[in-house]
Amino acid sequence: MTAPILELRDVSYRYRRGALAVDGVSLSVAEGQSVGLVGESGSGKTTLLRLMLGLARPTAGEVLFDGAALRPATMRSFRASVQTVFQDPYSSLDPRQRIGAIVAEPLRSLGLARGAEAAGMVVASLASVGLPADTVGRYPHEFSGGQRQRIAIARATVCHPRLLLADEPVSALDVTTRIQVIDLLIELRASAGLAVLMVSHDLSAVAALCDDTVVLQGGTVVETGSTAELLRSPAQAYTRRLVDAVPRLPAE
Numbered sequence: 001m002t003a004p005i006l007e008l009r010d011v012s013y014r015y016r017r018g019a020l021a022v023d024g025v026s027l028s029v030a031e032g033q034s035v036g037l038v039g040e041s042g043s044g045k046t047t048l049l050r051l052m053l054g055l056a057r058p059t060a061g062e063v064l065f066d067g068a069a070l071r072p073a074t075m076r077s078f079r080a081s082v083q084t085v086f087q088d089p090y091s092s093l094d095p096r097q098r099i100g101a102i103v104a105e106p107l108r109s110l111g112l113a114r115g116a117e118a119a120g121m122v123v124a125s126l127a128s129v130g131l132p133a134d135t136v137g138r139y140p141h142e143f144s145g146g147q148r149q150r151i152a153i154a155r156a157t158v159c160h161p162r163l164l165l166a167d168e169p170v171s172a173l174d175v176t177t178r179i180q181v182i183d184l185l186i187e188l189r190a191s192a193g194l195a196v197l198m199v200s201h202d203l204s205a206v207a208a209l210c211d212d213t214v215v216l217q218g219g220t221v222v223e224t225g226s227t228a229e230l231l232r233s234p235a236q237a238y239t240r241r242l243v244d245a246v247p248r249l250p251a252e
């Protein structure tokens with residue numbers, strides 16, 4: 001087993017006037033690994049992702065990047081290594097910017113490439129998500145939901161990160177487009193060796209993409225293991241309910 005890129009060790013988080021939203025969670029994502037994070041609404045998935053991104057500080061426990069706590073000095077390397085894709089491709093792309101500028105943003109803000117080099121990387125990243133080079137001169141409103149999510153993925157992967165954190169990346173898309181975007185993530189995993197942590201309430205998307213799954217309930221991990229095994233014989237009644245809530249899972 002390779003060393004984790006990102007690791008939560010016994011992490012808890014309490015909102016200012018609330019109960020514990022995350023309670024003693026440990027999980028890790030290693031190089032090339034794909035992990036699904038599932039659980040019903042309110043189980044703590046978004047909070048956990050915010051903790052993993054350093055957007056919230058744990059009330060207890062530690063978040064480790066390459067084995068060390070995140071510090072201002074390691075933030076740049078963290079951002080170059082860990083990128084995100086969010087649920088809503090409509091709101092995550094700035095409508096006033098051309099696609100070329102949107103996709104180049106991580107290169108610019110991290111100071112990784114400029115000018116012709118950056119332009120070449122943008123075109124290559126768009127090609128890797130199946131979009132032509134002339135996409136760079138167009139605006140987000142000219143694209144469908146699935147294409148916008150491809151653009152968001154191109155932006156997230158332009159700097160060749162090691163880990164993609166995806167928060168419900170296909171929930172806002174129709175079923176056919178969902179499959180295409182999941183297939184794209186599968187391809188990127190295979191071609192770029194990208195590790196993925198995907199938050200989803202859609203277990204069929206998790207089954208297609210993620211080798212391992214972590215099940216959250218009320219802020220705690222109630223079950224974890226290989227996705228295939230977990231779907232075949234869920235140990236917890238809660239997991240079984242999540243599995244049963246999926247209309248059709250791929251036949252095994």
Ligand SMILES: Nc1ncnc2c1ncn2[C@@H]1O[C@H](COP(=O)(O)OP(=O)(O)OP(=O)(O)O)[C@@H](O)[C@H]1O
Pocket residue numbers: 015016017018020021039040041042043044045046047048201
């Ligand atoms: N800003 C906040 N202030 C107080 N409590 C919050 C806040 N945000 C979330 N919570 C609470 O923390 C718990 C976990 O919420 P979280 O949004 O992480 O769950 P989730 O699994 O992502 O849900 P969903 O699938 O609906 O997005 C819930 O009980 C929620 O009510």
